[in-house]
Amino acid sequence: MPTPAIAVSGLRKVYGDKVVLDGIDLEVPAGTIFSLLGPNGAGKTTTVNVLSTLMRADGGTVRVAGHDVATEARAVRAAIGVTGQFAAVDELLTGRENLRLMVDLNGVPAARGKRIVTELLERFDLTESAGKPSSTYSGGMRRKLDLAMTLVGDPRIIFLDEPTTGLDPRSRRTMWSIIRELVADGVTIFLTTQYLEEADQLADRVAVLDQGRLVAQGTPAELKRQIPGTHVRLLFTAGPELDAAARLFPGATRDDEALTLRIPSDGGTRSLRALLDRLDEHSLSAEEFSVHTPDLDDVFLALTGHTTEATT
Amino acid sequence: MSAKSPSLVMLRRNVKHIARNPTSVFNAVLMPIVIMLMFVYMMGDAFDVGVDYIDYATPGLILLAVCYGLGATATSVNSDMTKGIINRFKVMDVSRGAVLTGHVVASVLTNLIAIAALVGVAFLLGFSPSAGLLDWLGVVGVVVLLGFAAGWLTVALGLAAKSPETAGLSSIPLVMLPFFSSAIVPAEKMGPGLREFAEYQPFTPIIETIRGLLNGAPDTGDAIAALAWCVGIALVGYLWARSTFDKRA
Numbered sequence: 001m002p003t004p005a006i007a008v009s010g011l012r013k014v015y016g017d018k019v020v021l022d023g024i025d026l027e028v029p030a031g032t033i034f035s036l037l038g039p040n041g042a043g044k045t046t047t048v049n050v051l052s053t054l055m056r057a058d059g060g061t062v063r064v065a066g067h068d069v070a071t072e073a074r075a076v077r078a079a080i081g082v083t084g085q086f087a088a089v090d091e092l093l094t095g096r097e098n099l100r101l102m103v104d105l106n107g108v109p110a111a112r113g114k115r116i117v118t119e120l121l122e123r124f125d126l127t128e129s130a131g132k133p134s135s136t137y138s139g140g141m142r143r144k145l146d147l148a149m150t151l152v153g154d155p156r157i158i159f160l161d162e163p164t165t166g167l168d169p170r171s172r173r174t175m176w177s178i179i180r181e182l183v184a185d186g187v188t189i190f191l192t193t194q195y196l197e198e199a200d201q202l203a204d205r206v207a208v209l210d211q212g213r214l215v216a217q218g219t220p221a222e223l224k225r226q227i228p229g230t231h232v233r234l235l236f237t238a239g240p241e242l243d244a245a246a247r248l249f250p251g252a253t254r255d256d257e258a259l260t261l262r263i264p265s266d267g268g269t270r271s272l273r274a275l276l277d278r279l280d281e282h283s284l285s286a287e288e289f290s291v292h293t294p295d296l297d298d299v300f301l302a303l304t305g306h307t308t309e310a311t312t
Numbered sequence: 313m314s315a316k317s318p319s320l321v322m323l324r325r326n327v328k329h330i331a332r333n334p335t336s337v338f339n340a341v342l343m344p345i346v347i348m349l350m351f352v353y354m355m356g357d358a359f360d361v362g363v364d365y366i367d368y369a370t371p372g373l374i375l376l377a378v379c380y381g382l383g384a385t386a387t388s389v390n391s392d393m394t395k396g397i398i399n400r401f402k403v404m405d406v407s408r409g410a411v412l413t414g415h416v417v418a419s420v421l422t423n424l425i426a427i428a429a430l431v432g433v434a435f436l437l438g439f440s441p442s443a444g445l446l447d448w449l450g451v452v453g454v455v456v457l458l459g460f461a462a463g464w465l466t467v468a469l470g471l472a473a474k475s476p477e478t479a480g481l482s483s484i485p486l487v488m489l490p491f492f493s494s495a496i497v498p499a500e501k502m503g504p505g506l507r508e509f510a511e512y513q514p515f516t517p518i519i520e521t522i523r524g525l526l527n528g529a530p531d532t533g534d535a536i537a538a539l540a541w542c543v544g545i546a547l548v549g550y551l552w553a554r555s556t557f558d559k560r561a
Contacts (some may be wrong), residue, residue: 052403078405088396092329104321105406133332149400 003066005030005157005188006051012059013046013212020046022212023060028205030156033179033189035203037196037300042209044192045085048161051190052082065157081155085162087142088149091135095126095145098134102152120148124178140171147178157188164198176201196297210304223299230267232275235260235288245284249275267291318406322414329388330422336384341426344377345433351496352437367441370434371522372495374451375515377426378459379490382466382483385419389470390479412553415467420459427455441526450525454538458518461542462486464549471556490515514541 006028013021020043028034038044049055051062053073062069065079089098099120103113121127124144129137134145143163150158160179164172179202183189193199199206200220207217216223236242236259245261246254252263265271272291279285292298330336351373352366362368392398392411401411431439443451466483473479492510493499499510510516517537524530 054399054402074405077403080403082400082403084396084399086396088398088400090325090397091395092332093325097328101321101325104324105318105401105404153404 007063010060011057014058020212024214026207030188031186032204033183033202035199035206036192036209037199037206038209039194043212045161048159052159053077080157081150082159083147083150087146089134089142089145094131094133096130098149102149106153124148140167160191162192208303215303224294230293232263232265233260233290233292234286237287318410319413322410323417326414326418340381340422341429343380344373344430348373366437366439370439371526372519374427375519376490377430378423379487381422381426382486383480385466386470386479386483387476389415389467390473390476412467416463419463423459442528443526447525447528451522454522457542461546464546464553468549468552471553494519
């Protein structure tokens with residue numbers, strides 16, 4: 001078996017007496033996208049900081065690109081690229097100068113460096129603004145420049161800490177397609193996100209982080225299987241109606257506050273018609289009717305007992 | 313040139329920053345000149361220092377010019393730390409000190425520009441030192457050494473500050489210190505307490521060394537004290553800067 005791009009076991013991180021990461025185990029095979037999913041404050045950024053040699057772990061072992069992050073930090077740094085949550089661009093420099101800075105720091109020969117800069121500007125659609133200070137860039141442009149700067153060193157493993165937080169839907173999609181291209185080139189991506197849709201869209205494997213622990217790990221499909229399947233959701237206008245309906249469907253779960261009833265169903269037309277007929281027979285009508293296929297939001301709720309604070 | 317030293321790359325970045333942020337240059341270059349004009353024209357006649365006041369005050373003002381450049385250095389170090397860019401440098405396989413060295417060297421360069429401008433104006437005002445070429449080289453040496461020492465200390469202050477605003481303020485004691493030295497008036501003319509402070513604070517031997525060199529007659533005792541202070545300050549600043557830098561993720 002080839003060496004995994006990232007191998008973490010028993011990772012612990014403590015700030016004062018607050019345990020931020022409490023025994024994280026994970027493995028990312030080379031050339032795949034791994035997504036660490038969790039709400040704000042779950043410990044995602046701390047995990048990235050430890051994995052990218054910015055912070056020291058208080059326990060456990062972390063190997064990135066086959067090197068120990070604690071004892072072989074420089075070898076790890078030579079293999080990775082990091083694009084953090086806050087765009088790490090030099091605001092007083094132009095887009096082109098920012099890329100030049102990375103070329104020089106990476107010790108790339110001048111001629112090849114020039115070509116790399118031009119290519120990256122084109123690829124990220126930044127050629128037009130290349131001569132303007134990056135302080136004048138929009139949020140989406142800054143993120144793109146940031147990622148372009150990360151790519152200058154041609155890293156084989158890239159950490160993306162919430163790469164689309166705060167971006168408009170269009171910029172988000174651009175970012176997604178860039179990430180997919182990178183993986184097509186054989187790069188390994190470690191992505192953190194608080195957007196369930198993002199993990200679902202991009203990741204080969206997802207780990208759900210909640211209060212410093214991984215509460216689940218698997219492919220998006222596997223995670224979806226861990227929770228109640230497709231169901232029909234009915235919204236009523238009054239309590240007595242909800243009561244009556246709940247008596248009709250013994251397998252259903254009710255939410256008295258939201259006045260909703262969740263009835264397991266296969267989502268097919270035949271069973272849906274039967275369900276509606278049943279309501280009709282008892283002169284019950286629902287305010288709203290929806291067929292619900294589980295998404296990662298439901299996974300999160302089922303696994304942690306609470307919802308994510310921020311969802312798309 | 314294929315492999316550029318990271319410190320040099322960082323220095324070029326800092327120089328670009330300075331060029332694009334003219335207010336910091338204003339502070340570093342024009343303020344010492346304004347102060348020089350103020351002291352020489354408004355107050356110079358009031359001080360009896362035994363020689364032409366411009367000849368007396370220029371060495372002290374040279375030192376003041378070094379200090380005035382520091383505020384900008386502290387601010388720019390701190391904005392590097394408080395923005396995401398520092399983490400980018402830290403996760404790259406480049407020497408971690410390079411970004412700090414870049415700031416220190418840029419600070420020394422600003423000092424040299426400011427001092428060149430200041431000395432130029434001093435000559436226009438009738439400054440007539442009796443220094444020979446070697447003495448001038450000595451002055452440049454002392455200035456560069458002091459610039460490095462104060463630069464490292466300022467980088468440490470900038471790293472330790474919470475925000476760019478407080479970082480700018482943190483260098484104010486360094487700007488004030490020359491006024492309580494023999495820069496403007498001889499220490500022996502000061503009141504008790506202040507006089508002892510002025511005599512024993514680090515800037516006085518440094519100023520006296522520069523003054524001696526410009527008069528063509530440097531005092532070995534002052535020079536040794538100046539050297540010792542500079543090396544000491546540089547060492548403290550360097551070690552403090554490095555440990556703060558490693559701690560702030």
